[in-house]
Amino acid sequence: MFRRTLMAGAVALAGLIGPVAQGQAQAQDRTEIQFWHGLSQPLGGLLERLVAGFNDSQTQYRIVPTFRGSYPETMVAAIAAFRAGQAPHLVQMFEVGTGTMINAGRAIIPTHELLSQTGVNINFDDFLPGVRGYYAAADGRQMAMPFNSSTAIVYYNKDAFRRANLNADQFPTTWEGVGQALQALKASGHACPMSTAWPTWLHLEQFSAIHNIPLATQGNGFGGANAELRVNNPLVLRHLTNLVNWQKEGLFRWGGRDNAGEALFPNGECAIMLTSSGFRARVQREARFDWGVAMLPTYEGTQPANAIIGGASLWVMNRGPNTQRSAAELRGIAEFFAYTARPEVAGKWHMDTGYLPITRSGFESARATGFYNQPANIGADVPIEQMLRGASSENTRGIRLGGFVEIRVIMQEEMERALQGQQTPEQALTNMTTRGNAVLRNFERANRGG
Amino acid sequence: MRKKVIFKGIALPWLLLLPQLLITGVFFFWPAGQAIYGSFLREDAFGLSRQFVGLENFTEVLADPNYLASGWTTVIFSTSVAFLALAAALYLAVQADKAIRGANAYKTMLIWPYAVAPAIAAVLWLFMFHPQIGLFGRMLNGLGVPWDYKLNGDQALLLVILAAAWKQVSYNFIFFMAGLQSIPKSVLEAAAIDGARPMRRFWTIIFPLLAPTSFFLLVVNIVYAFFDTFGTIHALTGGGPGQATTTLIYKVYVDGVQNLNFGSSAAQSVILMVIVILLTAVQFRFIERKVHY
Known part of the structure; x- marks a missing residue:
């Protein structure tokens, strides 16, 4: 309880610093999207490279990845930030936190809602059923965006x-x-x-x-x-x-x-x-x-x-209990999701990190490069x-x-x-x-x- | 015969008190009030729904056998840490107080560990006693002692007690040193001339004269063992194996921060607060009487 209040205080302090960073972003006229992740090096660096690839691929949005400690620490930090009205747009949540997030009501924006609101299309049939299903509601609607999965x-x-x-x-x-x-x-x-x-x-x-x-x-x-x-x-x-x-x-x-x-x-x-x-x-x-x-x-x-899988998925969060995301922010997040599902991006992420290829097309793209036939990669499939x-x-x-x-x-x-x-x-x-x-x-x- | 300084107005004394009052208010009364308020509530992790449940958090916590077990662990842990840290510091202070060559070097070395952060201290102990990579851990196993604190609860408790006590020895050492230096040399010399051996001089002169220091340190050490050993336990054992090293304060952390169970965690904080208030009151009431300033 003491810690929670301290954390809220820390978040409030961070809020004072935040506007300065935002001011800089507006000068460059890009919508900034905060992305908290829990991957330490070397995986964190690979994630940041993937994000940089997205930032370079268009001029409207900028994803800002921040390392927030281990998976459980990232989860706790995101929840505390939400309570203080400072939640990140995107948070990487380990599979164990899925049940908590799905029941988080208006703290989260389900991925299927995000996609229907922004009109961005992602073909979830292309995803491995075991990966997609882990992050879908009982009726099959996608709640979170699969990202790094292992078994x-x-x-x-x-x-x-x-x-x-x-x-x-x-x-x-x-x-x-x-x-x-x-x-x-x-x-x-x-x-x-x-x-x-x-x-x-x-x-x-x-x-x-x-x-x-x-x-x-x-x-x-x-x-x-x-x-x-x-x-x-x-x-x-x-x-x-x-x-x-x-x-x-x-x-x-x-x-x-x-x-x-x-x-x-x-x-x-x-x-x-x-x-x-x-x-x-x-x-x-x-x-x-x-x-x-x-x-x-x-x-x-x-x-x-x-x-079944372990690893983590990406969740879209509202800023706080009473604040909504703008249309531009939602659009940027959806575009980023679509980017991570591209066969060449998903395939490269799989080959670089050793995580599962989460889409069939990503698997095919990796196979097309002859990845699984190289002696060093025998058994990677x-x-x-x-x-x-x-x-x-x-x-x-x-x-x-x-x-x-x-x-x-x-x-x-x-x-x-x-x-x-x-x-x-x-x-x-x-x-x-x-x-x-x-x-x-x-x-x-x-x-x-x- | 006490001299009283009287301020002329009311503004200046308040102004001088203000910083301290502000700090106490913001960093003690506000969080403590929040904890008490939160202990009557039950809410989800995101704070979207809350419900007033009265004393239910308390009854639930007190009926939980794991909570009672961790209370027992805390008793063993705190008394062992306080005793070990005090005894070792007193022994070292008495030795370092003697006229020996390089006394200052020893003193500096002994004060050093106080500057080490709890988590780092824990990692040092981990590297010494890890059953596979630790120097002493491997040695023990090599000698046929089945040392594996990751699975043996008693060994795990022993390890966190040693690490937590080691961390506190320096602090106690400084105070004991200061206490020893304030004992008049003439008294000791007189006793020596009367034929008292070092052991007798220690128990009949030094130890009683150190009583105020020891009493102060006892309170501080108990509070330290209750509240400040969190980092050591977290980095060494994470409360395991089983819940062998889960003390009350560690359980507050696990339930509040890890499990996001705020109501229960708040109720536990309040219980802990009451325990420490009682403990300190008892110490001042009963032990202080026997201390001669």
Whole structure:
């Protein structure tokens, strides 16, 4: 509470400085559009290059990108700025914040409204369904503009596989097979056979999607704010029990929350790493061994469905509770959205950053350059294939839960307690459900007024 | 026999008080009032709808087992930090106060950590005790101690206590040094002539004469452990694993800033405010009596 007031004060101070910057912009007669993003270097620089490309392509609008810290920090900053009547036009919001933004009422301008008001046309049929759907309303209308999307895959150390007499060219497709591989890796003297980053995204969210089981009711929350968690099911229990047992036997190592575990792969310490497809560039730069990528494994007897995405999308915000955007500002934002969807722009963004190509035409444009045939890029299309494999259902569209930032932390905490041996996997899943549902009910109540 | 200075008008005293009153008003009473007001409300993140819920935020927070657990964590954390920081600083101050060569160099070195920002201090500790990349972390694991504060709650709590206490030692050290220097040398020399050994001189002369300083520092250290250790915890453990290092102040941050749950966060701030007011009142009422100025 103290912090919030301080933040409001800081924003108010920034407001005093703001008009000066605006005055300069008017001198050059361009409509200025503030764009807050959460990408640190080198990705932030690539984003700024993309924005510069748009600014150079026309003379009416200027997008001003500003780095606002990590994704959660950017989200909090944008919300505080809105409350102080100083929100940016555009904010890059990570996928976990989607549920909060969709329910934000007049704080946001949905993308479909923006496009119909400005008459700018973007062909959303060209977007990958798994990407587009994550940011669409239940009726299919686009709420946010997809921008940088990633998915989760497996990275594995081929040299370690060979030392353990495993087939280095074929990563096991089932978790049963992975379990055997872990034993073999340990027997061959590898101290850390497997670790993971983004523990809940990988082992609960992606896991549920590719096994085609619900993480929450109401189609993972797409159907309404009255969703309830469904993580307490036999398959998730089986997986969490495996992880706990593997950790006890020294087959699996907890690398920490969020992406803290990633560091254990490129230095050769852990032979298998489950993490974001965006990790590729770092492995390429740092790993001093032969490595490969593979799709996420599933349990025997299940039909793998498509994976879901992470990453972020672009949201249009109103300036404050009582102020609207001008027609020129809206037009500029819509033009920028259309620019990012151009095949050559989307393709270049994908190839430069390692994020998924979010449009089919962008994928084709990348393929046309021979990108996937270059030796350095072998396997770069695995994440895309994983997005497109299997049947898609309401379990594989994505996750749309209010207060999901909090729920993810709760899930991590309960996983940690289970791995510490403080509680059984059953208790962990029960606690996740109880605590997570309390958050969902609070969110539902706070947003009823709209 | 007190000398009173009397101002002629009313304007000048008010004018002189004004800056302080303004600062207290803007930076203390306004936010504190906002917190109390907010603790009776429930609103969405964007502030578009709000609802008066009476004491519901309080009853909900106090019924939450995780909140009560973090209260317990705070008790362990604060007493350990205050005790460690005070004991270490007192020991170091007594040692540095002796006539040794290069005493000034030692003093400077000991005051140094106070200038280090909490987050940076935490990163220093992280680099020492990280189980995979930290010097001591690797050493411990090499010696067969299963050190992994990312998964072991007790180890995580130990680490944040050490880091937070280390940060505060310098501050205490300065005050203890000043306190030691104000103890008359003649008293100590007289005791030495009477045959009191150093240990006895410390416990019967130095320690009682330092009591006012120690008492002041005790209050300051408790308040520090309650409120100022946020940066250290945030950078080292983020409140985890589980909620093993989530103290009350850290929970206020998590619920307010991260989870955008303003009502609950405000209610927790108010509870925290009441706790610290009570704690300080108790300290002044009961401990101060035993302190001789």
